[in-house]
Amino acid sequence: MDKQLIIRGLRRSPLSKFLLWILPWVALLGLGLYAGYLCLARGLNQTNMDNRFAFGLWIYLDLTIIALGAGAFFTGFLLYILKKDQLKAVINSAVVLGLICYSGAIVVLMVDVGQPLRAWFTFWHPNVHSMLTEVTFCITCYLTVLLVEYAPLVLRNRKLRQIPSLLVFEFHLHKVMYVLAGVGTFLSFFHQGSLGGLYGVLRGRPFAFREGIGIWPSTFFLFILSAIAAGPSFILLTTWLVSKLSKKELVKREVLSLLGRISGILLMVYVLFKTIDTLIWINHTAPASGFNPFDFYSWEPFGTWLLFAEIVVCGLLPAIILLDKKRREQTGWLVSAAFLVCVGVMLNRFVFTIQTLALPTLPFDRFLSYVPSWQETATFLAVVAYGVLIYSLSFRYLPLFPQEKELRQS
Amino acid sequence: MDTKNKKQHRYGMVIDLDKCTGCGACMVACAVENNIPPATAKATDRTGITWVRVYKFDNGLPFPNNRSAYIPMPCQQCGEHTPCVSVCPQKAVEVDAASGIVAQIPVRCLGCRYCMTACPYHARYFNWWDPVWPAGMEKTLNPDVSPRMRGVVEKCNFCHERLQAARAKAAAEGRDEIDPSDYQPACVEACPTGAITFGDLADPNSEVAQLVQNGHAFRMLETLGTEPKVYYRSDQAWVRQIAQQEVQKPKAKEKVHG
Numbered sequence: 001m002d003k004q005l006i007i008r009g010l011r012r013s014p015l016s017k018f019l020l021w022i023l024p025w026v027a028l029l030g031l032g033l034y035a036g037y038l039c040l041a042r043g044l045n046q047t048n049m050d051n052r053f054a055f056g057l058w059i060y061l062d063l064t065i066i067a068l069g070a071g072a073f074f075t076g077f078l079l080y081i082l083k084k085d086q087l088k089a090v091i092n093s094a095v096v097l098g099l100i101c102y103s104g105a106i107v108v109l110m111v112d113v114g115q116p117l118r119a120w121f122t123f124w125h126p127n128v129h130s131m132l133t134e135v136t137f138c139i140t141c142y143l144t145v146l147l148v149e150y151a152p153l154v155l156r157n158r159k160l161r162q163i164p165s166l167l168v169f170e171f172h173l174h175k176v177m178y179v180l181a182g183v184g185t186f187l188s189f190f191h192q193g194s195l196g197g198l199y200g201v202l203r204g205r206p207f208a209f210r211e212g213i214g215i216w217p218s219t220f221f222l223f224i225l226s227a228i229a230a231g232p233s234f235i236l237l238t239t240w241l242v243s244k245l246s247k248k249e250l251v252k253r254e255v256l257s258l259l260g261r262i263s264g265i266l267l268m269v270y271v272l273f274k275t276i277d278t279l280i281w282i283n284h285t286a287p288a289s290g291f292n293p294f295d296f297y298s299w300e301p302f303g304t305w306l307l308f309a310e311i312v313v314c315g316l317l318p319a320i321i322l323l324d325k326k327r328r329e330q331t332g333w334l335v336s337a338a339f340l341v342c343v344g345v346m347l348n349r350f351v352f353t354i355q356t357l358a359l360p361t362l363p364f365d366r367f368l369s370y371v372p373s374w375q376e377t378a379t380f381l382a383v384v385a386y387g388v389l390i391y392s393l394s395f396r397y398l399p400l401f402p403q404e405k406e407l408r409q410s
Numbered sequence: 411m412d413t414k415n416k417k418q419h420r421y422g423m424v425i426d427l428d429k430c431t432g433c434g435a436c437m438v439a440c441a442v443e444n445n446i447p448p449a450t451a452k453a454t455d456r457t458g459i460t461w462v463r464v465y466k467f468d469n470g471l472p473f474p475n476n477r478s479a480y481i482p483m484p485c486q487q488c489g490e491h492t493p494c495v496s497v498c499p500q501k502a503v504e505v506d507a508a509s510g511i512v513a514q515i516p517v518r519c520l521g522c523r524y525c526m527t528a529c530p531y532h533a534r535y536f537n538w539w540d541p542v543w544p545a546g547m548e549k550t551l552n553p554d555v556s557p558r559m560r561g562v563v564e565k566c567n568f569c570h571e572r573l574q575a576a577r578a579k580a581a582a583e584g585r586d587e588i589d590p591s592d593y594q595p596a597c598v599e600a601c602p603t604g605a606i607t608f609g610d611l612a613d614p615n616s617e618v619a620q621l622v623q624n625g626h627a628f629r630m631l632e633t634l635g636t637e638p639k640v641y642y643r644s645d646q647a648w649v650r651q652i653a654q655q656e657v658q659k660p661k662a663k664e665k666v667h668g
Binding site: 202205 | 450452454456457465466467481483491493496497498499500501502518519520521522523524526527528529530531532534535536537538539540559560561562563630631632633634635636652653654
C-alpha cells in the first residue's frame with residue numbers, strides 16, 4: 001500500500017526507515033498533546049505565566065512561526081500575481097509550510113486562552129479597534145485559504161487521482177488558485193501587520209509602543225516587511241535541509257539563488273526602515289512617554305547587544321551576503337545567510353514578546369524573569385513535531401517538488 | 411422612573427500616601443466585598459488575585475536616613491487612551507459613560523490576557539485557578555457580586571455594585587441623583603487612617619476634586635497620557651519624586667520591593 005501511494009518516478013526511503021524517522025516526533029507530539037490536555041483540563045496554572053508575564057512562550061511561538069510561514073503567501077504572490085514562474089518549484093512546499101505554521105499557531109492559541117470555548121465571541125462581539133480582532137479574523141480566514149490551497153496537492157496523490165470526480169475537482173481548484181493567492185496575500189499581509197500592531201499599540205509599554213500612520217503603528221508595517229523578507233529564506237533553508245536529509249536534489253540551484261536574492265532585497269529595505277524606526281523611537285517616541293530609551297537596555301541580559309544582533313548581525317550582514325551574486329552562488333554563504341535572516345526575525349519577535357514584558361513600567365517595580373514550565377515547553381515542541389510529521393508525510397506521498405523527477409532523471 | 415443618573419459623573423479617588431501605613435485593610439475589605447477567593451497553596455505574589463496591590467518603596471538611603479512609603483495600586487480607571495479597552499478583542503472591557511468607571515465583563519472575557527499586557531499599572535488579574543472557598547465560607551459571599559470562573563481576567567471596578575445600590579436607593583426615594591455618601595467603595599470604608607478619599611471628580615465641590623487641586627497631588631505615569639482617575643498625594647517631596655520618576659535602574663533594584 002505504501003509503495004502505491006508514493007508518486008511515480010520518485011524514490012523514497014523504505015517504510016521501516018520512514019517509520020523510524022517519524023517515531024520520535026510522534027512521541028514528542030504525544031507528550032505535547034498530554035501537556036495541552038493538562039492546560040485545558042486543569043487550567044493555565046500549569047504554565048509559568050503570571051499576572052505580570054501574561055504572555056509567554058506560546059505567544060512568542062505564534063509570532064515567530066507566523067512570520068516564518070509568510071513564505072507561503074509571499075511565494076504565492078510572487079508566482080501567481082507577479083508571474084515569477086521559477087518559484088513553481090517550491091510553491092507546494094511553501095503551502096505546506098504555511099499550513100503547518102498557521103494551523104500550529106491556531107492550536108497553540110486555543111490552549112493559551114483561558115476560555116477556549118468562547119473563541120467565537122470575537123466574531124460575535126468584535127471590537128474593531130483591537131489588533132487582536134484583526135489577528136483573529138485574518139488567521140482564521142487565511143487558514144481556510146491555505147487548506148483550499150493544500151487540497152489540490154493532496155488530490156494529486158497517486159491513489160486519489162484514480163477517482164475521476166476528485167480529478168475534476170482538483171482541476172477546478174487549480175483554476176481559482178490565482179484568486180486564492182490574491183486573497184491569501186491580502187489576508188496574510190494584514191495578519192502579519194496586525195501581529196506587529198499588537199505590540200506597537202501598547203501605549204502602556206513604552207518599550208514596544210510606536211507611532212505610525214493612521215491607526216497602524218510602525219510595527220504593523222515592519223512586521224510585514226520582516227516576514228516577507230524572512231519567508232523566502234525559511235523556504236530556502238527548509239528546501240536545503242530536506243534535500244540534505246533525503247539526499248536528493250529537489251530544486252534547481254537557481255531557484256534557491258532567486259529565493260536568496262528576493263530575501264536579500266527585502267531584508268535591505270527592512271533594515272533601512274527598522275533603523276529609521278529605531279532612531280525615531282530613541283529620539284522621540286520613548287522620551288515623549290517619559291522614558292529614557294537606553295534605560296530599557298540597562299537590564300541584563302537584555303542589553304543593547306540585542307539591538308545590534310537584530311539589526312546588524314541578523315539584518316544588514318545577511319542582506320549584504322544575499323545581494324552579492326558571487327556569494328549567493330556558494331551554498332555555504334547562501335544557507336548561512338538564510339539562517340541568519342530566520343534567526344533575526346525570531347530575535348525580533350522575542351524582543352517584542354518577552355523583553356517588553358520583562359521590563360518594569362512603574363518606578364518602584366522590578367525587572368521580571370520568566371522560565372516556561374514543562375507543559376508550555378512540551379506544547380511548544382509538539383507544534384514542531386506536528387510540523388515535521390505533516391511535512392514528512394507530504395514529502396513522502398505528495399508532489400512537493402515538481403522538479404525532483406526531472407533532476408533525478410538528468 | 412429612570413434609575414440612571416442624568417449627570418455625567420467621573421468617579422475617582424485620592425490616596426494620601428502620608429497616611430497609608432501599608433496595613434492591607436483595603437486589600438482584605440476589597441477581597442471580601444468582591445468575592446475574591448482565598449489563594450490556593452500554589453499561588454504566588456505574581457499569580458494571586460488582589461484588586462488593590464500595595465507596593466512598598468523607599469528613598470534608597472541607608473539607616474538612619476532611610477524612609478519608606480506604601481502605595482496602593484487599584485485599577486487607575488484611565489480616562490483617555492484607556493489601554494485595556496481598545497485592545498480587548500471582544501468588548502469585554504468597557505468604559506461606563508455615566509460614571510467613567512472602566513468595567514470588566516467576565517462572562518464575555520476570552521482569557522487572552524491582552525489587556526493585562528496593555529495595562530502599565532499591572533492592575534489586572536487572571537484567574538489561574540478555579541475559585542474555591544473553604545466549606546462553610548461560601549455563606550459569607552456577597553450576593554451582589556458574581557464570583558468569576560477560572561480563565562478570565564478581573565480587576566477593580568470601584569465597587570460598582572455599591573453604585574447600583576445607591577442608584578436603586580435614589581430611585582426608590584424619588585431622587586435623580588445619588589447621595590454621595592451612599593456610594594463609597596469598600597477599601598475607602600475600611601482604611602483605618604482615612605487615607606483614601608472617593609468621590610465625583612466632575613463635581614468641583616466634592617472633597618476629592620478639591621484634593622486634586624492641591625499642589626501635592628499627582629498621578630502615576632502621567633506622561634503616558636492615560637488620564638487616570640486615581641490620584642495620589644504626599645507632602646513629602648521624596649515620595650512624589652520617586653512615584654513620578656521613570657523606572658528604577660538596575661543598580662537601584664535591590665532597594666525597591668514589590
